[in-house]
Amino acid sequence: MPRASVHTLGCRLNQAEGALLTDAFRSEGYVMVPESEPTDLIVINSCSVTRGAEAKCRRLVRYLLKRSPGAHVVITGCYAQLDAEALASIDGVDLVVGTEDKHNIPSLIESLEKRPTAEILRRPMSRGPFTIPETGSFRETRANLKIQDGCDVFCSFCVIPYTRGRARSRDLADCLREAESLAALGHREIVVTGVNIGTYENSGVDFTGLLSRLTEIDSIDRIRISSVEPMTINSRVVDLIAGNEKICPYLHLCLQSGDDQVLSSMKRPYTAAEYVSLFRRLERAIPGIGVGTDVIVGFPGETDEAFERTYAILEELPFYHFHVFSYSEHGSTRSARIEPKIQPEQVKARSEKVRRLGALKKKGFHDRQIGRTLPVLFETKDETGSWVGHAPNYSRVSVDGAGNLANEIRPVLITDSLVEVALGELAGD
Ligand code: SF4
Numbered sequence: 001m002p003r004a005s006v007h008t009l010g011c012r013l014n015q016a017e018g019a020l021l022t023d024a025f026r027s028e029g030y031v032m033v034p035e036s037e038p039t040d041l042i043v044i045n046s047c048s049v050t051r052g053a054e055a056k057c058r059r060l061v062r063y064l065l066k067r068s069p070g071a072h073v074v075i076t077g078c079y080a081q082l083d084a085e086a087l088a089s090i091d092g093v094d095l096v097v098g099t100e101d102k103h104n105i106p107s108l109i110e111s112l113e114k115r116p117t118a119e120i121l122r123r124p125m126s127r128g129p130f131t132i133p134e135t136g137s138f139r140e141t142r143a144n145l146k147i148q149d150g151c152d153v154f155c156s157f158c159v160i161p162y163t164r165g166r167a168r169s170r171d172l173a174d175c176l177r178e179a180e181s182l183a184a185l186g187h188r189e190i191v192v193t194g195v196n197i198g199t200y201e202n203s204g205v206d207f208t209g210l211l212s213r214l215t216e217i218d219s220i221d222r223i224r225i226s227s228v229e230p231m232t233i234n235s236r237v238v239d240l241i242a243g244n245e246k247i248c249p250y251l252h253l254c255l256q257s258g259d260d261q262v263l264s265s266m267k268r269p270y271t272a273a274e275y276v277s278l279f280r281r282l283e284r285a286i287p288g289i290g291v292g293t294d295v296i297v298g299f300p301g302e303t304d305e306a307f308e309r310t311y312a313i314l315e316e317l318p319f320y321h322f323h324v325f326s327y328s329e330h331g332s333t334r335s336a337r338i339e340p341k342i343q344p345e346q347v348k349a350r351s352e353k354v355r356r357l358g359a360l361k362k363k364g365f366h367d368r369q370i371g372r373t374l375p376v377l378f379e380t381k382d383e384t385g386s387w388v389g390h391a392p393n394y395s396r397v398s399v400d401g402a403g404n405l406a407n408e409i410r411p412v413l414i415t416d417s418l419v420e421v422a423l424g425e426l427a428g429d
Contacts, residue, residue, distance in 0.1 A: 002040040002112060004030040007064070009057060010047025012193050012226050014077060016144030017102060018045045024106045024133060038068045040112050043105065046077035046087075048159050050328040054079050058090060065092045072112040076102045078163035081122065082332060088118035098122030099164055103132055125150070125165030129202050131174040134181070141379040141407050142224065142390070143187040147175050147210060148194030153229070155256075156267045156335040157296065157327065164195055169202040176213060183219035188409055189248075189377050190214065191224040198232020208236040215246040221409060222377065222392060227252040227294070230278055231269050242285045250290040250320075250394040251282065258313035259306035262299050265338055272313060279317050290320040290365065290393035297354055298327040298347030300338035307350050314357055320365045320394060322358040326351045359419050366417030369395050373427045376412045378405035388421065396421045 004025045008018030021043060026032050033039050042064050047053040057079050065071065075087045076097040084096040094115045097105055100123040108121065132146065150165040151158075179190055192211070194200070200207040214223050223246050230253050241247045257263050258272045282289050295310065302310075314322065326347045329336055342350075369391070376397045378389035386398045387405040397412055398421045399405075412424035 001029050001031050003033045003038070004041040004043065005033050005035060005037070005039045005064075006043045006045065007035060007060060008045040008077075009053060009060070010045075010049060010078070012144060012191070013146060013149075013195060014045055014047055016146045016193050019140075019144065020103065020132060020146070021045065021105065024103070028106045030106075035064070039064075039071050040068070041109070042068065042071045042073045044073070044075045044077070045102070046075055046079035048078035048082045048163050048330075051330060052328060054083075054086075057087070061087075061090050061093060070114065072109070072114065074105060074109065076105060078159065081125075081163040082159060084120045084122050088120050090118075093118045096120045096122070098125075100125050127166055127168055129169055129171045131171045132178065134177070141187070141377065142189045142191050143182045143185075144193045144226075145175065145179055145182065145190045146170065146194060147192050148197045148200050151196040152199070153196065153269065154267060154334075156265060156338065157299065157330070157333050159330055159332050160195055162332055167196055167199050169200045170194075172203045172205050172210065172213070175210060176217070179214055179220065180217055183217055186407060188220075188407060189222040189224055190220055191226050193226040196229055196232065197226065198228050198237070207232065208234075208240050211237075211240055211247060212244070215244050220246070222246060222248055224248040224394075225251060227254060229254055230275050233278060233282075235281075238282060238285050241289075248392040248394070249286045249288065250292075250392065252292040252294070253279070253282075254294040255310075255313070256294060256296050257299060257302070257306070258310035259302070262302050262306050262310075265301055266296075266299060266335070272309065276313060276317065283318070288368075288393060290395065291317070292321045292323070292394070293319055294323045294325065295354060296325045296327050297350040298342040300327070300335060300341050302327075302342055302350075311354065311357070314354060314361075318365070318368075319358075319361045321362050322354060324351055324354045324358065363417060363419045366395060366414075366419070366422040369397075369414040369422045370417055371414065373411050373413045374424075375409050376424075377409045378407070380406070391422075397424055398422070399424050399426055401426055 006022045046057040073093045074095045081099045087096045150167045152167045374391035376389040378387045387401045411427040413427040414424040416423040
């Protein structure tokens with residue numbers, strides 16, 4: 001049987017799709033091999049969030065072809081959708097497939113013959129509900145469930161609406177079918193993912209409705225919401241999280257900036273005050289909730305005062321952690337035309353300042369877990385041999401435990417904290 005390897009770059013949604021692709025190739029009879037081994041078919045699921053991500057994809061093609069010079073090379077993902085021609089011009093690439101046909105790749109490949117010139121398949125992206133071919137094998141402990149794709153917001157710095165198309169939701173029955181099969185495979189936690197998942201709508205069921213349907217699946221212990229846009233979190237979502245133990249009390253609520261002028265240049269449809277009031281509402285409704293966020297520093301026009309306003313909000317709110325992005329120009333976005341640009345050394349200084357604060361926030365959040373007993377879903381062992389997993393509020397927890405705790409949910413008494421992890425001991429079951 002031919003060997004194949006799937007390499008995914010970028011976000012959780014791309015990772016979810018990469019896992020589905022791997023399953024699909026396996027069910028087509030391919031022998032899936034890790035990156036380190038020679039292969040007959042290389043599939044790269046690319047990312048285009050920054051120019052850096054695109055360069056990484058081009059380097060990866062050359063690196064993998066060195067190990068498997070005769071391999072058939074297929075590239076898909078956001079970079080393939082945005083600039084298929086650039087990828088098709090790389091020596092050794094045979095096929096470039098746009099977003100619309102990503103899930104069809106296994107059936108598109110008739111032969112693994114090398115082509116003299118690369119073929120490009122990039123159909124217009126559909127607007128309607130979608131389904132995903134059934135595959136199903138046990139993946140990483142916390143399984144991603146793709147429920148939505150695309151976005152209609154068009155933030156000025158973001159390429160996603162151009163690479164993944166307009167917002168569209170997965171067929172409700174198809175979501176529930178995959179959730180049940182993931183649970184049947186032994187997954188205890190499902191992470192609902194997409195691009196702008198809060199806009200989910202299908203068969204008259206919205207995001208809150210879908211979440212609540214997922215909680216009705218007996219064999220699923222935990223439902224985790226991945227990154228969400230603040231403008232899509234309404235009181236029904238808040239009440240559902242507050243009232244249903246299966247939904248993890250954690251949200252990754254993208255802020256991007258704490259300055260209204262910058263938010264307006266970013267075309268983000270909320271103000272800093274609205275974000276803060278939503279955060280405070282969440283805190284009141286769900287005590288101890290974990291909240292992460294994304295922040296862009298160095299956005300064009302971000303004055304020192306604007307940056308300090310962002311910093312002040314990050315300092316004021318009890319976040320769990322930040323993902324800090326240094327603004328990077330992407331010619332395909334509207335923000336590329338916004339002036340003035342911020343000097344690289346200033347962007348670097350702002351990014352370092354926010355990262356330092358982020359470490360303090362994470363340590364502070366872990367400190368607040370000390371003395372609590374949390375149900376932890378264990379995933380792997382770390383380099384010290386301790387078992388590591390996540391509590392429902394996303395606290396990362398480490399214990400010295402005997403035996404195999406993989407994919408087990410066990411009560412842990414938190415006894416101490418570090419920046420990256422809370423330390424604990426297994427509490428009596
Ligand atoms: S809401 Fe998110 S995915 Fe949509 S355009 Fe803005 S940043 Fe991109």
